[in-house]
Amino acid sequence: xxxxxxxxxxxxxxxxxxxxxxxxxxxxxxxxxxxxxxxxxxxxxxxxxxxxxxxxxxxxxxxxxxxxxxxxxxxxxxxxxxxxxxxxxxxxxxxxxxxxxxxxxxxxxxxxxxxxxxxxxxxxxxxxxxxxxxxxxxxxxxxxxxxxxxxxxxxxxxxxxxxxxxxxxxxxxxxxxxxxxxxxxxxxxxxxxxxxxxxxxxxxxxxxxxxxxxxxxxxxxxxxxxxxxxxxxxxxxxxxxxxxxxxxxxx
Amino acid sequence: xxxxxxxxxxxxxxxxxxxxxxxxxxxxxxxxxxxxxxxxxxxxxxxxxxxxxxxxxxxxxxxxxxxxxxxxxxxxxxxxxxxxxxxxxxxxxxxxxxxxxxxxxxxxxxxxxxxxxxxxxxxxxxxxxxxxxxxxxxxxxxxxxxxxxxxxxxxxxxxxxxxxxxxxxxxxxxxxxxxxxxxxxxxxxxxxxxxxxxxxxxxxxxxxxxxxxxxxxxxxxxxxxxxxxxxxxxxxxxxxxxxxxxxxxxxxxxxxxxxxxxxxxxxxxxxxxxxxxxxxxxxxxxxxxx
Numbered sequence: 001x002x003x004x005x006x007x008x009x010x011x012x013x014x015x016x017x018x019x020x021x022x023x024x025x026x027x028x029x030x031x032x033x034x035x036x037x038x039x040x041x042x043x044x045x046x047x048x049x050x051x052x053x054x055x056x057x058x059x060x061x062x063x064x065x066x067x068x069x070x071x072x073x074x075x076x077x078x079x080x081x082x083x084x085x086x087x088x089x090x091x092x093x094x095x096x097x098x099x100x101x102x103x104x105x106x107x108x109x110x111x112x113x114x115x116x117x118x119x120x121x122x123x124x125x126x127x128x129x130x131x132x133x134x135x136x137x138x139x140x141x142x143x144x145x146x147x148x149x150x151x152x153x154x155x156x157x158x159x160x161x162x163x164x165x166x167x168x169x170x171x172x173x174x175x176x177x178x179x180x181x182x183x184x185x186x187x188x189x190x191x192x193x194x195x196x197x198x199x200x201x202x203x204x205x206x207x208x209x210x211x212x213x214x215x216x217x218x219x220x221x222x223x224x225x226x227x228x229x230x231x232x233x234x235x236x237x238x239x240x241x242x243x244x245x246x247x248x249x250x251x
Numbered sequence: 252x253x254x255x256x257x258x259x260x261x262x263x264x265x266x267x268x269x270x271x272x273x274x275x276x277x278x279x280x281x282x283x284x285x286x287x288x289x290x291x292x293x294x295x296x297x298x299x300x301x302x303x304x305x306x307x308x309x310x311x312x313x314x315x316x317x318x319x320x321x322x323x324x325x326x327x328x329x330x331x332x333x334x335x336x337x338x339x340x341x342x343x344x345x346x347x348x349x350x351x352x353x354x355x356x357x358x359x360x361x362x363x364x365x366x367x368x369x370x371x372x373x374x375x376x377x378x379x380x381x382x383x384x385x386x387x388x389x390x391x392x393x394x395x396x397x398x399x400x401x402x403x404x405x406x407x408x409x410x411x412x413x414x415x416x417x418x419x420x421x422x423x424x425x426x427x428x429x430x431x432x433x434x435x436x437x438x439x440x441x442x443x444x445x446x447x448x449x450x451x452x453x454x455x456x457x458x459x460x461x462x463x464x465x466x467x468x469x470x471x472x473x474x475x476x477x478x479x480x481x482x483x484x485x486x487x488x489x490x491x492x493x494x495x496x497x498x499x500x501x502x503x504x505x506x507x508x509x510x511x512x513x514x515x516x517x518x519x520x521x522x523x524x525x526x527x528x529x530x531x532x533x534x535x536x537x538x539x540x541x
Contacts, residue, residue, distance in 0.1 A: 056428060058352045084431035094426040097445055107430035110440070159430055 002029040003070075004167060004197045005050065010064035012042070012049055012221075014057070019045045020221040022064070027167075032189065032198040034212030034229075036205060038245065042221040043201040044091075047169045050199065051086040052079040068167075084111060087165030091172040093152035095144030096159075100136050103144045103155055107163035122162055129192070130158035131184040150177035157185065161192075168192065170200040174207065186211055205246055209233050217242040289518060296511030304512060313476060313497070314504050318513055320480055324393075324488030325520070327481060328468060329461045331397035332404060337454055339401070340408030347409070348416040349438055368406035372466040375403045379471040394484040396472025403467050404457040411456070415449025416442060448535035455528035459521040465492040475501070491517045 005027040012020040019042040027033050035043050045054075052073060054060040066073050073082050084107070096103050104123040105113075113119060123140075127133040132154040136147070144155055153176050160168060170189075174182040189198055189211060202208050208215045208229075215232045217225040217239070224239040225232060237243050244250045307317030351357040379399025389395040419442050427437040474487040475497050481488040495517060499510040 051429070053425065053428060056425075078433075080431050080433045083429060088429040090422070090425065090429070092422065094422045096423060096426055096441060106427070106432070106440075110427075110430065110432040110436050156426070159426070163430055 001031075003027070004029045004068070005199075006067040006070075008065045008067070010046075010049060010066065011062070012045055012054065013061045014059045015061075018221065020049070023221070023223060025216065025223060025226065027197060027199060029197055030193060030195075031213040032193055032200065032211050034208035034215040035199070035201045035218055036203070036208050036215060036245070037218035037224075038250075040220075041218040043218050044171050046218070047088065047171050047199065047201060050167070050169055051083050051088050053083075053088070055079050084163045085166050087160035087163065087168040089153075089157050089160050089168070089170045089173045091175050093149050093156050093176050095147055095152040095155050097143070097145050099141045100144045100147070100155065101140040104158050104162055107159060111163060126158040126162040127155075129161050129188055130154040131181065131188060132158055150181050153177050154181065154185065157188075165196060167197045167199065170198070170202075172201055172203055174202070174204060182207075205248075217245060219245075289515070292511050292515040292518065296508050296513075296515045299506065299508035299512035300515070305516070308478075309476065312504075313494075313502055314506060314509075318491065318494060318516065320477060321489040321491045321494040321513075322516070322520075323480055324473070324490045325462055325492070325517075327393050327484075327488055328397050328400060328472075328490055329458055331393065331484065332400035332461050333454065333458055335398060336401035336404045336408055336457070340405050341412050341450060343405075344409045344412035344416060345438060348413050349434065349442065364406045364409050368410065370403075372403055372464055373469075375399055375467045376469050376471060378402065379467065384471055390485065391470070391474075391487055392472050392485045393481055393488050394472070396468040396488075397484070399467050399471045400461045400464060403464070404461060407457045407460070408453055411453025412446075412450050415446035415453070418449060419445045448532055451531050451535075452528045455524060455531065459524045462521050462524065463492055463517060465490075465496055468493065491520070 003026050005025075007023060007025045007027075010020055010023040011018065019040075023042075023046070035046070037043055048054050049062065050066065050073075054062055068082070068085065073079075076082065096106060098106070101123060102109075104127055105119045108119060108122050113122075124133060124137075127136065132151060135151060144152065147155060153173065157170075157173065168189075173185065177185070186207070189200075192198065198211075200208075200211065212229050214226065214228050216223050217232070217237075219241060225237050225242040227236070231237070232242065233246065235243060241250065304317045305322065306319050308319055310316030347357065347361065351360075376399060379395060379402065383389045383395035383398045384391055387395075389398075423441050423445070424437055427441045428434070432440070468490060472487055473490050473493045475489075475493075477487060477489055491513065495510060495513045498505050498513065
């Protein structure tokens, strides 16, 4: 298996608080890595470190290294190119205050694409992948902020896919959407897995079970357990707290 | 147990009504002085009001003729000062809001801006006299007076722009960064378009303030009386506010209606500028995107 992302001795804190402690993990090409764990375990911070959104927070203290395709993501001073390679879906839906069309083409436009035909095809492609196309194709030029929460979340996913990322990070993407839509998007992720690598943080343990190839259990900024789903959910865990968390005994 | 309407609940409703009428009374009382001032000026200034009053030069020691040069001068001063303070103020606010770290230095800068807003305009005038007229060798000129007005308006523009930039939700910026847009692109395509109404309102407000300002331009570029219109920014000019001060206090044998009519023109000018900001705001409110 090819290593897509290698995280070495990652330590991350905000001001005096350390939220990730000396974390090591390899993420393989074309796998779905699910990350579970109770609140305040550092799951979201881990995703922010992956696409260097931490750059925008002056309080962040970070050490260690993250490699993407064998090259450190810190080699390049400018992190905008990195963020085009790593798509990110935040937990709460954000429809940017512009039309649906402008939202779906925002990323390629910011990357410098001006060809209208190409933008149109990227828009349709990413909206279809996010299971939103059929609902919005007749009102592409209306404001995205007027969409329902679930629709805006799928628009957020469409936006993350519109720059053709190699890695897609999802931070509790289903928190604001109904089960039917969640299933639609899960089917999409299943399909996407063939071409890209997916890292998903989820509070829904069954979602990790359904979608993940491997699942990592995080607690207090460390990985307690990391193994294939059959082992993690089959009871073969190294730390008893993982089993307790999965069975709902703590968390 | 059945829920009953108790005295307590009824009292609450009465209190609510009382408070509401108190609020509306206070609001109405605030409106009264403004209306009274305009009506009073109109009644007292009416004999002097005519098209000639607006379009003619002052004559016979300013006791006759019109106020045309003072209107032109006011436009010069306000126009140039806003040309200077708008880019400076907006850019400084963008830096403070979007780029600057929250450390001791930027906190001192923010504090300085707030303090600058509280400095009396006569102090700004002395600063303008020292910095622009004498040190930068501009002489008493439209340029020096406009720069002084610009310095006076900067803190207002910076503060109002900062507020409007802060009103754009952080999640929009993050969503934009997340898809690989740079900081500059995010400001250009997300932050600025959505804070424009607030920024414009602040600008228009400071236009009105400059138009009525007297002290700040007193030593820096405004003359009591000039027999000619300014030809360039290095000339002196007359201004409505200064002219009002002059003819109310310094000129003997002034017809009574003249100062009132001048004040009325000044106030209506400022009112019309302010109403532009009201129109702008309501226009943007209908176009609000979230």
